[in-house]
Amino acid sequence: MALVEAVHLEKTYKTGEIETKAIRGVDFTIEPGSFVSFIGPSGSGKSTLLNLIGCLDPPTGGTLTVAGQNIRGLDRRQSADFRGRNIGFVFQDFNLIPVLTVYENVEYPLLMVRRVPPAERKKRVLELLEAVGMTDQVDKYPGQISGGQKQRVAVARALVTNARLVLADEPTANLDRETAGRIIRLMKKMRDEFKTTFIFSTHDPRVVNNAEIIFTIEDGTLRQNSHPEEGFHG
Amino acid sequence: MGNLIKIAALNLTRYKRRTLLTAMLITLGVMAVLLFVAVSGSFKALMVGQITDSMLGHFQIHRKGYVASIDNLPLNRNLNEQQVQKMKEILAAEPAVASYSLRIKLGAMFSNFSETTNIRLNAVLPEQEAETMPLLAGRILEGDQTGLLNRGEILIPELIAMGMKVKVGDTIVLVATNKEGSVNGQPFVVRGVLEGISGPGGRDGVIHLEDARTLLRMEGVEVSEIAVRLKDIALLPRVAGRIQSELEALTNREGKTVFEVHSWEKLSPFYNIAKMIDLMTFFIKIMLVAIVLVSIMNVMIMAVYERINEIGTIAAIGTRPNRIMALFVFEGFLLGVLGTLIGTGLSLAAIGILNRVRLTFDFGRQAGLVLAPTIGIADVATVILLVIAIAVIASLQPAFKAARMDPITALRHV
Numbered sequence A: 001m002a003l004v005e006a007v008h009l010e011k012t013y014k015t016g017e018i019e020t021k022a023i024r025g026v027d028f029t030i031e032p033g034s035f036v037s038f039i040g041p042s043g044s045g046k047s048t049l050l051n052l053i054g055c056l057d058p059p060t061g062g063t064l065t066v067a068g069q070n071i072r073g074l075d076r077r078q079s080a081d082f083r084g085r086n087i088g089f090v091f092q093d094f095n096l097i098p099v100l101t102v103y104e105n106v107e108y109p110l111l112m113v114r115r116v117p118p119a120e121r122k123k124r125v126l127e128l129l130e131a132v133g134m135t136d137q138v139d140k141y142p143g144q145i146s147g148g149q150k151q152r153v154a155v156a157r158a159l160v161t162n163a164r165l166v167l168a169d170e171p172t173a174n175l176d177r178e179t180a181g182r183i184i185r186l187m188k189k190m191r192d193e194f195k196t197t198f199i200f201s202t203h204d205p206r207v208v209n210n211a212e213i214i215f216t217i218e219d220g221t222l223r224q225n226s227h228p229e230e231g232f233h234g
Numbered sequence B: 001m002g003n004l005i006k007i008a009a010l011n012l013t014r015y016k017r018r019t020l021l022t023a024m025l026i027t028l029g030v031m032a033v034l035l036f037v038a039v040s041g042s043f044k045a046l047m048v049g050q051i052t053d054s055m056l057g058h059f060q061i062h063r064k065g066y067v068a069s070i071d072n073l074p075l076n077r078n079l080n081e082q083q084v085q086k087m088k089e090i091l092a093a094e095p096a097v098a099s100y101s102l103r104i105k106l107g108a109m110f111s112n113f114s115e116t117t118n119i120r121l122n123a124v125l126p127e128q129e130a131e132t133m134p135l136l137a138g139r140i141l142e143g144d145q146t147g148l149l150n151r152g153e154i155l156i157p158e159l160i161a162m163g164m165k166v167k168v169g170d171t172i173v174l175v176a177t178n179k180e181g182s183v184n185g186q187p188f189v190v191r192g193v194l195e196g197i198s199g200p201g202g203r204d205g206v207i208h209l210e211d212a213r214t215l216l217r218m219e220g221v222e223v224s225e226i227a228v229r230l231k232d233i234a235l236l237p238r239v240a241g242r243i244q245s246e247l248e249a250l251t252n253r254e255g256k257t258v259f260e261v262h263s264w265e266k267l268s269p270f271y272n273i274a275k276m277i278d279l280m281t282f283f284i285k286i287m288l289v290a291i292v293l294v295s296i297m298n299v300m301i302m303a304v305y306e307r308i309n310e311i312g313t314i315a316a317i318g319t320r321p322n323r324i325m326a327l328f329v330f331e332g333f334l335l336g337v338l339g340t341l342i343g344t345g346l347s348l349a350a351i352g353i354l355n356r357v358r359l360t361f362d363f364g365r366q367a368g369l370v371l372a373p374t375i376g377i378a379d380v381a382t383v384i385l386l387v388i389a390i391a392v393i394a395s396l397q398p399a400f401k402a403a404r405m406d407p408i409t410a411l412r413h414v
Helices: A045-054 A075-087 A101-113 A118-131 A149-157 A175-196 A207-209 B001-012 B016-056 B065-070 B081-092 B125-131 B158-163 B209-215 B234-247 B272-308 B308-316 B321-357 B377-404 B409-412
Strands: A004-015 A018-030 A036-037 A061-066 A087-090 A165-169 A197-202 A214-220 A221-227 B060-065 B097-111 B116-124 B140-143 B152-158 B173-178 B181-194 B205-208 B224-229 B259-263 B360-363 B365-372
Touching: A004 A045, A018 A045, A018 A221, A036 A045, A036 A175, A045 A165, A045 A197, A045 B097, A061 B152, A075 A101, A075 B321, A087 A149, A101 A118, A101 A149, A101 B001, A118 A149, A118 A175, A149 A165, A149 A175, A165 A175, A175 A197, A175 A207, A214 B001, A221 B173, B016 B224, B016 B272, B016 B377, B060 B234, B060 B321, B065 B259, B081 B224, B081 B234, B097 B125, B097 B209, B097 B259, B116 B125, B116 B152, B116 B209, B116 B365, B125 B365, B152 B158, B152 B173, B158 B181, B173 B377, B181 B205, B181 B209, B205 B209, B209 B224, B224 B234, B234 B259, B272 B308, B272 B321, B272 B377, B308 B409, B321 B377
Parallel strands: A036 A197, A036 A214, A087 A165, A165 A197, B116 B205, B152 B181
Antiparallel strands: A004 A018, A004 A061, A214 A221, B060 B224, B060 B259, B097 B116, B097 B173, B097 B224, B140 B181, B152 B205, B173 B181, B360 B365
8 A cells, every 4th residue: 555645636825816836736656665756946846745745735636645544634733643643854954953952852752742651762762863873962952963963863853753754855955965975875774774755855866866766846747757867867 | 741841941041041031020020019018018017006906996886976076076975874785795795806995085185284285085994995905005105004004194195295394203184074064174193105106096195984984074884985806807897797787776766876886997097098008019910910921922922933943843743733832831831930939039038138127117207117028928829820820821822823833834934
């Protein structure tokens, strides 16, 4: 069974009388454990599609099923609960909470979203921090670590809830070449280790070249490329 | 909830200076209210104590119409023997009554054999009066305080003592007119000089009740007023009301009521000052509410505005809107608690210091009154709860805004 299935998916924004079709009836499926990249020029609809899959924005047409749940019609609270149970996020700007330590940032979803008991929480947080190679930085604050380390923490935070799907919007845009490569390899390793599906939106050829499935978006329509080389030649 | 409070507390440490400034503002507000309540409350209690415990008692009973013409000290409106007896029975049956004092109030001419002046007098039974007015003996500045006075003695107000150059042990003559218009004179020995205090009766002299009866050539029992002391002043409204309704049932042949009951509040102009103090306390509390409301709302609006992106992040990772709202409400709550605790601690310390320093002040003709501020647990609890409640209320709007924020819009915010 597909983890993500979109049928004639549409998203239209209305500003006054003006309608903008950001996603124009796209169909696609993503299987569990995939390493998928959405590519396309700015304004093509990559982020919109990620927001729809991430249950942050409701579709205006078609159906979108994520982890067996038709996400159309979920209210704010149901959407939040669904995201907390199934989806992890990795952001371009890392978006760590500055007053929390590395450990506390990773722990945050288990405290505030899933309410996991303390012993299990500690075990899970340390497991993830070890997986991303941050066990020696647990007491540091985001302001005290590098960009690459921040993104490692963000990956650990995304996976700590046993999310089935991690959405990463331009995860390497603010990282240097070497660090970006390490982050991508880390994500792939996490996919292999935790069987989590990773979906990226990116401009970065290093991410694209590591993707196993590439969807090209242009003007709200979608084309699937079978090989990374077809998707992007940076 | 513990985790929410912990994260809210950590959020307050982001801008330590701002948090401290806001907490200090609340601290100052709390201190202003608590110190004002303590100082004004002690002043009020001191004055009320003086009025009730050395002059008026907690309430008084007169014959109907006496208080309306009390400035003339009318002898023809005294209670007669039968009425006094009835009142004694009623007061004896009331368990809240600690004691009462029968008085004859009269005006007289005071002569030191070379000069003459007017004097207002309370004629009392010393044992009854001392029991009902426990602070009266303390007002005797010169002379023996023991037993108040004996027959043939007089306690004179200090203004008359100074003006007429009369000392303790001197003999003076009182000349009074009785209700039939007959004038009589009688010598008295000055037993003591009474400190004058503000309020009705505060500059009256005191003689023995039996001396007044002789001076006024009274036949049978006559009493101008009965001053009553309760075991607890808090019982005043209930007991005075009960006695009032009991007395209203007693009518004369024309069907009119015979007695009237007046609490100290109705007899003393200080009651209006006390009410003014209560009103000022109320307005100071309103100012405190405004300070807390504006400062916390301002800080929380800023906190939400500065953390829009972070709100988007925590919403995206699945934090429910109500938890986001609770997070910001707890921030306001903790800010209120911080300011209140510091303010309460400093206020109690300041009250302790003021009591140790024993500052004095003058009120009217009374000099050297000791300022001994005290504050009840109920007042402290009221202020603490008020401030914390207002802090939470002030946080609600910004917290609601944060909870309602669209995650995508918030995440795009730079």
